Each structure stands twice: as structure tokens, then as C-alpha cells.
Amino acid sequence: MRITLTVNGRDHALDVEPRRVLADVLREDCRLTGTHLGCEQGVCGACTVLVDGEAVRSCLLLAVQCDGRAIRTVEGLAGPDGTPHPLQRAFSAEHALQCGFCTPGFLMLAAGALESDPAIAADPERVRALVGSNLCRCTGYEPIHRAILRAASE
Amino acid sequence: MKLPAFDYLAPSTVPEAVDALADPGRRAEVLAGGQSLLLDMRLGRAGPGLLVDVNGVGGLDQVRVRDGALEVGALARHRVFESPAAAPGPLGRLLALTVVHIAHPPIRARGTVVGSLAWAHPASEWCAVALALDAAIELRGAAGARTVAAGDYFHGAHATARVPGELITAVRLPLLGPATGVAFVEHRRTEFCFAQVAVAAALTVRDGVIAEARIGLANCADRPLRAHAAERSLAGAEAGPPVAGRRPPPEHPFARAGRIAAERDARPVPEPYADPEYRRHVIAVLVGRALCQASADLAAHTGHDRPGGDRP
Numbered sequence: 001m002r003i004t005l006t007v008n009g010r011d012h013a014l015d016v017e018p019r020r021v022l023a024d025v026l027r028e029d030c031r032l033t034g035t036h037l038g039c040e041q042g043v044c045g046a047c048t049v050l051v052d053g054e055a056v057r058s059c060l061l062l063a064v065q066c067d068g069r070a071i072r073t074v075e076g077l078a079g080p081d082g083t084p085h086p087l088q089r090a091f092s093a094e095h096a097l098q099c100g101f102c103t104p105g106f107l108m109l110a111a112g113a114l115e116s117d118p119a120i121a122a123d124p125e126r127v128r129a130l131v132g133s134n135l136c137r138c139t140g141y142e143p144i145h146r147a148i149l150r151a152a153s154e
Numbered sequence: 155m156k157l158p159a160f161d162y163l164a165p166s167t168v169p170e171a172v173d174a175l176a177d178p179g180r181r182a183e184v185l186a187g188g189q190s191l192l193l194d195m196r197l198g199r200a201g202p203g204l205l206v207d208v209n210g211v212g213g214l215d216q217v218r219v220r221d222g223a224l225e226v227g228a229l230a231r232h233r234v235f236e237s238p239a240a241a242p243g244p245l246g247r248l249l250a251l252t253v254v255h256i257a258h259p260p261i262r263a264r265g266t267v268v269g270s271l272a273w274a275h276p277a278s279e280w281c282a283v284a285l286a287l288d289a290a291i292e293l294r295g296a297a298g299a300r301t302v303a304a305g306d307y308f309h310g311a312h313a314t315a316r317v318p319g320e321l322i323t324a325v326r327l328p329l330l331g332p333a334t335g336v337a338f339v340e341h342r343r344t345e346f347c348f349a350q351v352a353v354a355a356a357l358t359v360r361d362g363v364i365a366e367a368r369i370g371l372a373n374c375a376d377r378p379l380r381a382h383a384a385e386r387s388l389a390g391a392e393a394g395p396p397v398a399g400r401r402p403p404p405e406h407p408f409a410r411a412g413r414i415a416a417e418r419d420a421r422p423v424p425e426p427y428a429d430p431e432y433r434r435h436v437i438a439v440l441v442g443r444a445l446c447q448a449s450a451d452l453a454a455h456t457g458h459d460r461p462g463g464d465r466p
Binding site: 065 | 155156157158159160161162164185188189192193196197205207209254257258259260261263264345346
């Protein structure tokens, strides 16, 4: 099927099989390998991207379902001149990553939440519930939690 | 595992969707949120020849009050119900208390209430709520439209009254009167697990007496259940003051209802980490706790809700 994905502001005209999920198409067809695939069953959240501003699991969404939609991946966070996004600076400052495998998913999860509802940062319990969406198996959730609060206050 | 190949159609109207689903040779499945269907396809538990994506069907995402019930369209995402204002009065509170137990925000942004009813997992929170509230499930197939009561809908794990080719267009959840307190409690091993046991409760009190109790149970049998025996034990009981703490004393009607739900209503099946005996214990505790919380919810909202259950 012929589809157009607008990824980080750039149109990608693609011909994809319906069975291919968004994560695979982003990685293999758009060559944007910042989006990671961990469990491929919606649990780990490493593949989280924004579709029309909303954080979703790109392993549980068909690419053909995203025809004409605006998609934002971790590659779209930094500014055009490469300036890191406030979340990226905060993750670095708070040591919110070690191996980094889960980081793109956490960044997009947090970006979606802070952009759609900045008030979430005023409620640490809601941020706690939010970071519970994704799995991190080395850094731990506290630094990630702190980083999201730090980014929100910048 | 990557998804197996299938044909894909994205109709824009309900009749087109029903036509597409009617093809008997193609094992068609409805794709709405896809958060369980695509997972089942990855795991080889589902292998449709045709996916009928209803996300482009206009009007299916509606959530509206009509004829004393909240009509939730097939595309209404779980997330909509995170706000208690999504439905009037106690129903809105019950749905908001329930939805936070469903997966996590990115899944709730895509998954749908109606999809949960279609999947009919024994541990589904929405299925337990639908049973407790006497919901009506609206189906549309090649033979026309029909409505099935939640009590007649669940036939087993992932088995329902829906026949191949039928699309659930909406579920109707009856509104709850203002003198109703609600609660939803759940026990699970980790944040990522399905419910080991979950309980939905709604208590309606008139003149200090429980006029009606509604209790839905998730993962207490091979299918979602309604705790009819426990409900009957509560009708006519003194509501009494809210119970201090999380567990009612053993002689309290709420504790008794918990024991009845565990012994007479539930039919727990063995599961890893939870044998039936353990599960009966958890059911008794959680039903008692849910009733305490429903009673506290009523106390907290009495006097604030306007008569008639107006939108808050």
C-alpha cells in the first residue's frame, strides 16, 4: 500500500505491506533507528513515538494506519542546529540513562505528556504513573522521574 | 514475531465495515485500538485473513448520554474516561477509578472500551464494569442490528455472544443515580501484570439502607462475573457509617458479602502465582474493601451531586 508518513516534519512516501508495524517502517524504510524495539508486544515501551502529538507504542500500530499522520521520533527532539531538547539535557544532568536502550521511549513518552498537558509536572504522582508505562532495567526510575520534573521546570 | 500477512481494508462507514466483515471465507477481524489484536497476531493466537480497520469510520468515537445511559462508541479510547467528567455523576467516577488499572497511558491512548468487550479477557476491568452495570452491547451484522445484555454476552475466556461478521458499534452503560457510591479495586503482582483479582462496586443507599448493590468481578472465573449472591446479601442491610481503615470487621455486611462473593459467586481457576484458595482469599478481601470504598465515596459526594445526576 502506498502511504505518506510525515516524520519529524519530513514527508516519506512509502510502499508498505499492511502487516508491517510503524516501528519497523520507521527503522527500516525511513532509516530512523533511534526508535528501539524491545519486546514487540506493547510492554516495554522502547518503541514509544508520538503520532499526532500522542505517545503510542509503535509496535502495536500498523504503518498503514498512520498514512497522512504526523509522527515524531527521538530524532525529532533536538533543534535544527542540534541543540538538545530540554528533556535530553535533563536526562543527561540527572543520569537518567545508563545503557540507553529504553531512553528513546522514555523521552518520547515524557515529551508527549509534557507537551499535551504541562500541568502533569505539578503532580509527582502522575509523573510516577507515567514513567510506569515503560520498562527500564538498569538505571531505575528515580533519575528518570527527576529528569522529567527538571525538564518541565526549565 | 513479526505479523503474518493479511489483507487490509479501511472502510469509512458502518455498513461498509459490516459488508467487509461479512466475507465468510476470509476470517475477518475488526481493528479498532489493536492493542490486544495485534499482540495476539504477533503471538500466533489470532491469524485473520482480513483486517477491517474501523478507525476511519465517522461517528464511532462518540461518547454521549442518551435515554438514561452513556453510549460509548466503538472507537472511544480508554483514555477518555480518565476524566470523571466524561460521564455524569457516579458513573463518571466509577469509570475514572477503573481506567487507571488498564495498562498504561500509551496503551490507553489507543485501546478502546468496546475492544475490551470484544476481546473478553477474564481479567478485563471494563468487562467486570459492564456486567455490574447491566450494560447493553450493540452489535451490527449482515442480518441487521441487535442488542445483547452484558449478562448474556460473556460465554467464557475470549468467548462471547458476538458471531463472526458482527461489529460492536457501541456499549450502553446505564447512568447511576446520585445516591450511589462507587469503587474499583484491583490486586496484581506488578504494575505490568493483568489483574489477579479486580472488583467493581456500586452501592445505592436510600434512608440509610442499601437499596441496591452491584458487584463485578474480574479474573475470578474463566470469564468476567457478576457477584449476584453477594449483592443479594447486601440488599436491605444498614449502610452504617463509613468503615475506618481498609478492611471491615468480620461481622460487617461488607465483610460477609466478600466471603459470599469468594465462596459462592467466584469460580477461580488455577493460575501461576495464584491457586484458587489464595484467589478466594483475595476476592473476599477486595470485595470488602471495594464496598468500604464505595460507601466512603458516597459519603464524600452526598450533598455535592445535584439531584438527577446532572453532569458535574
